[in-house]
Amino acid sequence: MKKPNALQKIAALLIAVALIFPSIGTSAVKAAAVPADSPLTSFDYFSAVYPQLNDENHILKTITYEDLVTIFESEGNFAILFGGAWSEETQADIRYINEVAKEYGIHTLYNFDIRLDGNELDISDSSSKYAHYYVDLVNEYLTNIETLLDPAVENVSYVQNGGAEIAASKLQAPFLFIYNKNHQVEGASAPIVASLEKHNVDESYDRNYFNSAEGGLDQEKVDAYKAQVLDVFSKVNAADYTTLTCWEFIGNAFNQTFWSERPALNPANAEDGKGITIFDRAEGNYSVFEHVTYHELTQILASDGNYVILFGGSWCPNTQANINYIGQYAKEHSIDRIYLWDTKLTAGVDIASSIHPHNNEELQVRADHHDYAKLYGNVVTQYLTNITTQNSSTNPPRVITYADDQGNTATAARLQVPFLFAYNKANINGTNEASAPILGHVELMYSLTSAASNVAPDYDFGNGIEAGFNNKQLVIALQSLYSRLEAIPTHLTGVAPTSSSNTNGKITGTANKALEYKRAGADDSTYIAVNGDAIENLAAGTYTVRYRAKYGYQGPVTRTGEPIEPTAVLYEAGPAIDVVVPAYQGTTPTTPTTPVAPTPTAEPTEPVEQPLNPKAELIVSSEVDAATGEAVAVVTENKLQELVDHAIKVEKSGREATVVFTIEGNASSSSTQLTLPRTAFKNLAATDAIVQIHAGYGSISFDAQSIASIQASSYEGDISIIIAKSSLTEEGKQVLGDRPVYSLSVFAGTDAISSFGGGKAHVSLPYSLQANEDPRAIIVYHITDRGEIVTVRGNYDAASKSVQFSTSHFSDYIIGYNYVTFADVPVGAWYKDAVTYLAAREITTGTTADQYSPHTEVTRGQFIVLLLKAYGIEVDVNTANNFVDGGTTYYTPYLATAKKLGIATGTGDNKFEPNKHISRQDLFTLLHRALDVLGELPSTSSTSGLSTYADADQVAPYAQEALQVFVESGTLQGHNNQLNPKGNATRAELAQVLYRLLSIK
Template identity: 50%
Template sequence: MITNMIKKPKRLLPLLLAAVLTLSAFGAGAKQASAAAVTASPASPVSHYDYFKDAYPSLANADSHVFKTVTYEDLVRLFESQGTFAILIGGAWSNETQADIGYINEVAKQYGVTTIYNFDTKLDGKDVEIADSANKYSHYYVDLVNKYLPNLSTIYDKTDGDPAHLVSYSANGTPVVASKLQAPFLFVYDKDHKAEDGVTPAPVIASLEKHGASESLSYDASYFANSTLIDSYKTKVQNVLSQVPATEYDTLTNWEFIGDAFNQTFWSENPTYNPNIADGNKKVTIFTQGVDNYDVFEHVTYDQLIRLLQTNGNYVILFGGSWCPNTQADIRFIANQAKLKGIDKIYFFDTKLTAGIDVAKTTHPHGNEELQIRTNNHDLAYLYGDLVSTYLTNIKTQNKSAATPAVISYTKEGVSYTADRLQVPYLFAYNKENKDADGAAAPILGHIELMYSWTGAASNVDPAYVFGDGIADGFNNAALLKGLDALYSRLEAVPTGLAAVNASTNRSNDGQITGIKNKALEYKKANEPDTAYRSADSSLDAITGLPAGAYKIRYKAKPGYQGPVTASGKPRTPAEVLYNAGQSVDIVIAATTTVQDPPPVSSGPWPTTPPKVEDAVTTTPAAGNTDILKAKASSETDETTGETLATLPKETLTSLLSKAKESEKAGKSAVIEIEVETAEKTHLAQLTIPKLSFDEITADTDAELSISYAGLGTVTLNAAALQAISTADSTGDVSIIIAKSELTPEGQEILGDRPVYDFTVFVGDEQVSSFNGGRADVSIPYELKAGEKAEAIIVYYVNDEGGLETIRGQYDASSESVNFGTPHFSQYIIGYNAVAFDDVPDSAWFSKAVGYLAARGITTGTGGSSFSPEAPLTRGQFIVLLLNAYGIEEEISGADNFADAGNTYYTGYLAAAKKLGIATGIGDNRFAPEQTLSRQELFTLLYRSLKALEELPSEQTNAAIDSYSDAAHVSPFAQEAVQAFVESGVIAGSNGKLDPLGVTTRAHAAQILYNVLSKN
């Protein structure tokens, strides 16, 4: 069957329009988490990150797993809690843990254990190994093991004197020693469990180290292929876990890890506020069980946080600690307001890696700064500094806002660095891929840094604050709630969940954009300037009263909140710091019914097809010293699938190659034209050419290849594109495919009923997408619909992320087709985007030109549905128009620029023009962007620009510059440009004059650009 030979493009058209509502410029960045590691609940606006699916490949594809990380603080809490728990010591850095964790998960799930708590003795997941005698912080491990796991020495004898089996530190000259648990170390724990004598504590009920202390295994491919070893290990895991009935295993909730942990820490520091003791005279409870939303928090380790910051997703993150009075003051409000906004996950990181806990001492947790990495010149301060400098690049803090910003200084590998210093609690929304409206990276979407007490300096947030009664009154609750409301109003890079509701007609104002509630958004018509953005009411479900058309909608600039830099009274007033507006997404409101003013435009004849040539190659001379070599392919159509497969006979290919060589030998260019006959039902056509013949054409000639798929379109590949296809690694035949499809119903709601085309090239089974500097010119038959304006027909390209990009393409009335060029193949949509301005009537001479530019977003007018056609055009404005017309992006701030480029809308464009040699200025590194342009200056600047871009029109007419009565008025510097544009038909003049000294208006510039673009 033919269908078995058809090559299928590697794209899924039904997903095409999913990204139209969420266009975003996500660039390549750090590592990508497993797709299963980042999820989003439909009921929650934030992402959920699964550390284990990300960090352990063996768990990435598991339906579920039983593991939960615990921080040092959590582990102490676990050890001090009643119940029976399964615990695993190990980390993602450990090859052995990586090898075994999947088997542990499998056995645990089969047995019925729902949770295994995982603690990593490397507090940063990499280097800070507290289970190492050489580490200055080893006492945190030794004291923990000796206090909570006293019976290890009887069931896990590592006291053979081998230093590798021990961890020790010196206390006043006396060594303190504990067994070194080798990862992965799995054990069952119950703090109240006793030995057989019924008296001696034996909290470790059963344990398993790796595959057993006596086994030495290499964890390579041979291990994973050895079912005997694996089965043996799984049996050992089963033996450990089965020491306790599955129904007797316990789990702790966020009440124990967060809610009660905060209460107990606060009461231990301030016993007179404890409502549970007789002399508690000031009753203060931070969290009330079953009432407050402490379940929203998830403690994360340093390694967990770093991996999370590297993944795509929308996260809310809190830096703080149960030891911190300011976190104690804020955290209940942070949690409960999150619940009101539907937020079900806040990741909670403590910059004290042990939360200030020292189990061998009675030190006040707030006073133990030994592992506070947010400390100047701490030996581990690089952990904090690298985190902030690498991932939180647009951070805003009170310290940073001060006249003399406070920073964290640290040394890494002998080099000194600094990082912005934040104060805890520091709550922020984060998306690593976010860029602001100017295209600058902005991963932090908003923050709150409100401290109620900051002891020790005149710049304290509240020097008069007395800890205790006023635990939530240091600023005031209203200020905190205002800050939370602002923060929680933006939790994603670009707005999602938006939908368009059609307007009833193209003249009514009853269209809507839904999905805006609780989001700080602003919107405008796509053709309006950025100054036209207007705020959406976040208390409503939709923006209403909208006419049909294209809109841009984005998160508006909004404040973050932090403490004031200087002290001034009480209650204190938080400082607002502004976060820039986000990038916009496109929403198209269609019209259910089109109300037509002019009568329907009748369509002309169907485009003519090349003359048929039976079993032979014919040569037809064409303009420009080119020979057209025409041949007809043999084709067959499967009527049931609508797929046409075409091939070329060997003798035809041989003849084409021979004639192309002859033409080039005679000094001519050669274009090989292949006609593929299709059927009425054909929606996909494929021409297949043997690779050997294809390679001979590309190797021995510079011919172009043009394929006409009757009724579907024509594809012309230049020599460079053919060369890119020929050099593909595969040796299979070359298949060039055109397929016509339709938009999904969702897509039609957004763009209307628009045709979709998919262009594909295969070499064997390898799909070739890019032509490596080559080009394909595409012509698609298109019949204007009633009321459609030719200049408003545009072409969209579907990029790799599923977003739509407008490319240079246009409707050609003479052939009734839509034509465009492309350096790669993809999916393309013939769109329609008519943009009207109140001051551009259809009868105006410049109407088509303005409509053409506006439809493609090259110009957005001057605001308020106006274009201001008679307004003079400045040099800066023209550069912006020119670069937009040719798809050239502006340079970022700080790029080399003209001395008078300033800091305004054209600044980045001038830098780009200077970099590309498009604009050379007027001398002394100046461009005079605010200076108006004469017509001849416009022609000269445009000519030099197009020459630099290699975009000068190649078409020639019989027009001559001396046919204009004022040709002598053209200055010498403009002669070359004016002559070239007259001869190519770009300049037609008016009433036999060129008016070279006249001031360029916006209408003039639009017409000239339209003339140039429509010829390319």
């Protein structure tokens, strides 16, 4: 048997791969179950923002300003680190601080960022109007602080209303210390037991501080620093360190704030049950909540996954009224984490006051024209794009006005707290495919009163209003919200009927999920709502399941004299998935019958024709060679012909057929081969069916043209499709890191078929994001026959945790990572994801080594270059037939290619004017023409169009069709109800447009 030619040409320096040969095996049919699990994502902030931490089991925990005060007023010894991800010194040191703390036996290391937004709001800066939050904190609690800076020369200060200047020592991050409020030295209070400030004051200090001059790790520096850290921790016995719980940070914090700030409603004996208690410790409803800082919130909102988030605070009477119920019903729905963000960055804590009330409004960023209202505005406009609120429903809508990052006046919808919502940034509506990251929300303003709580179950409003009215509505709202916690249904399992004649198959995993289902291929009008733990009474076949449309709820909640129901806000149905109920594969038992007298023969009735499943499916078991680790699954000719016959029937009914092979028994293998008999494969190629292969660690979907191309090969023998897992050599790892490698191949007999003519194969390879990886920087490399690596157009799909791409040929593919940063593209910028995505694929580069220049206007020539690169259009080096102003520069061959393909027609007189800035309407016109040529125009499902924008009348006639398409598809969304068609496009805007188009699966 000869070796496959395609695998002989792999570059040995890059890939260590075993040569795979087609083999012979056997087949069988069976079904497998999918384990159930919570859909919610647990976000690890430290792994996300500290690349060098490299410890999934670290002991670090973020704390808010309110949490820090709670610690400072609590009994015990606490390990605390002041510092943030913005600090190069903290980036360098945090790994070793964590290592030493764990080795010493400390369970929790609390991290407080003195930049309350994780970026620029530095309260340890005297020039900040909010410096008093730092000064008062230090002077109240850290009375024996010692820092590297001379307080007589450099400190932090502010001027009181009376004119007195108050100062405190200025610490520098990272500042590690042990705190015990009762600690004394020689009879004097000394709450800081030990401390260690940034250990290097050289301005050249960066996160590579621990490297030697040659670039490797300087172990002496590391060991010396770790010894200093250990010296700090060892001042207290490891067993004597204290860790606070959700009770201290959430439960007791809410209770104490309520009792201390509303004494008239809460007598001193409130804990004995004679007053109002928000959280009962025994019930534990507080335990689902976790405070997050502003920077942590933005990282969560920018990440892939399913989250439940609450905006509110212990100071807020309405949050006080609702939060116990929010926690109670979360627990009933097995929700173990709700991220709680306070729109007051300091929770309103006023340390200068003797009782530290929470009524200070200075850093309430959800306030009109606030210095830092852009923090709130950026969250709403960048992430919560489908938000609805009670304020936005008023006429006119109530909004927050602020200055954005560019200093322009902007507005954001004003929400009320508590605002509770489920979130997935990748979610789209199943009906119109519009972005819809908020999956549902509750915004109901209840309150606590001196008599009782108007949200209590037994509260009687009087005036004929039904007792318990508000509580009942809140419960309905919470039940609705918690019925959808994910974008797409997961953990659904098809269970076969118990006999070939029964229709008692089912789909399990539907408990507490607001789903609906239909037979695959049926009209959307046939969707049926799901209730209970399973969808039952199903015949074998494929069913389409999705989250159904449901309501979120917002105020108003009460009206004098009569009840009024909260406003119900509709959330569209979600994207759908197909779930297979397998056919019965056993033997139907027979039961002895007793002869009975014959009965008259009934008139024959017309059999009821069952809907024809467009999918013909076969589960094939494989055999694994113990010596080679290779799994082989072989389909018999009869089985394959049955699938072909089914596909032919489907196509005759006017629908598209799909033939699906699911391979089992190959989990332990390094290579999986599916072999199809050539005679029946020839018949399969005569259909227009799509062919899908699911091998566990990879899936392939061939279109009809690729199947026909494989069949047309001159090689003889059965057809074998192989998916093999491999790895990089040590040399390859030095270049690309330890990245997954897959070899994909098709054989006719023992001869490799490397290309599919004009056909395509869609490939899905499983991949779990590594610590700190940005999913937009996950890319796919193709290894050419010459051993070169070429970027393939593809994306990471968070919902399926896989990398997906399409290809017209098979060879070897590396799942790579190429994260590119620019100094002028900040985290949280609306174009950050787009720039990351394009730069990772080398579609765009910076204007300098570390500058992207997002607001620089794009020229027409630059646009053509980016467009052709983005869509992988091969450039024709023959530039003879070019525009007269094509020149001899970087864009010359791109212009010639665009002209040849009909993408660019010029501005007249065979000119293109490549150095002229391109207007937004010209950009979309050229883009429309290009995608029309490529057959990749986006689908238009939105009901909104040009007419919905205030400046639609400014769109030139030649651009109207293009802009209409991109508005309806959601590619073009405008700003402040303006399209600005005649304005020049910027690099940021172009990046965002291409990102929206290319990242569509």
